[in-house]
Amino acid sequence: MDPALLQKYPSLKKFQELGDDYWKDGRETKLLDWIYARPDLEQLRNNPAAICAAMDDFAAQHDFLINIGPDKARPVVDMINTNKPRTFVEMGGYVGYSAIAFGHALRSTGVEGVRLWSLEFSPLFAAITMNLVDLAGLSDVVKVVTGAAADSVRRLVREGRLERIDMLFLDHVEDLYHEDLQVCEQLGLLKSGACIVADNVLRPGAPKYREYVNASSTLETKVTKGLIVPGDFEDEVWFSQVK
Ligand SMILES: C[S@@+](CC[C@H](N)C(=O)[O-])C[C@H]1O[C@@H](n2cnc3c(N)ncnc32)[C@H](O)[C@@H]1O
Secondary structure (H helix, E strand, O other): OOOOHHHHHHHHHHHHHHHHHOOOOHHHHHHHHHHHHHOHHHHHHHOOHHHHHHHHHHHHHOOOOOOOOOHHHHHHHHHHHHHOOOOOEEOOOOHHOOOOOHHHHHOOOOOOOOEEEEEOHHHHHHHHHHHHHHOOOOOOEEEEEEEOOHHHHOOOHHOOOOOHHHHHHHHOOOHHHHHHHHHHHHHOOOOOOEEEOOOOOOHHHHHHHHHHHHHOOOEEEOOOEEEEEEOEEEEEEEEEEEE
16 A cells, blocks of 8 residues: 555554454444543534544544545535435444534534434444434434334334435445335335435445446436545545436
């Protein structure tokens, strides 16, 4: 790896050494301990931007995290500001970076009753997200649901807690993007004007999703280039609007 990149992002060295096992070392709980041990903890409280910046710092200096990161989060925040969604569903919450960044953006639109459902498979990651969302002062906006995203969507609909999705963020397992989008389509959750955002379409890559979206007659899609940070690796975020 480029030595300049390793200097900019020391965490990449460990990432390189651990290979595919990079996520099996408990770094997510370490992140939580690290945040609560920070001398500036009081400045992080109720401060979503500062918490995301702290997570960026941890990911660059200590352990690589699979958050969307600041570069790719920006166009999604811009889309939230433009579309002003009331109900946002994310598939794949991890440790809460996107839930905090987008939950804050949703609340800042001033739209009444905004809600971000963060659907996360791992109970541990979901618990970390709940904690950091609370630290960010966003528990009234962000609701974390533990379980496989498609099952959670079906259950929320059955329980009458989810009637429509104005913005759907796919960031869980690339091979499931098209299937889980179809679940939302079949449940009639995505009305005209709804927006679907898919991360990591280029890297690691979502070929089945690309094929599905490109073949769809009801979706109009735009591709935005972005960087995976740490690492500055090129990626694409796809934005599709329901016609
Ligand atoms: C790339 S991370 C999400 C990053 C997060 N959106 C962010 O930007 O901060 C992917 C997450 O999806 C979760 N996941 C995997 N399969 C899932 C599924 N079927 N349903 C929900 N979450 C899933 C993983 O446990 C992991 O935490």
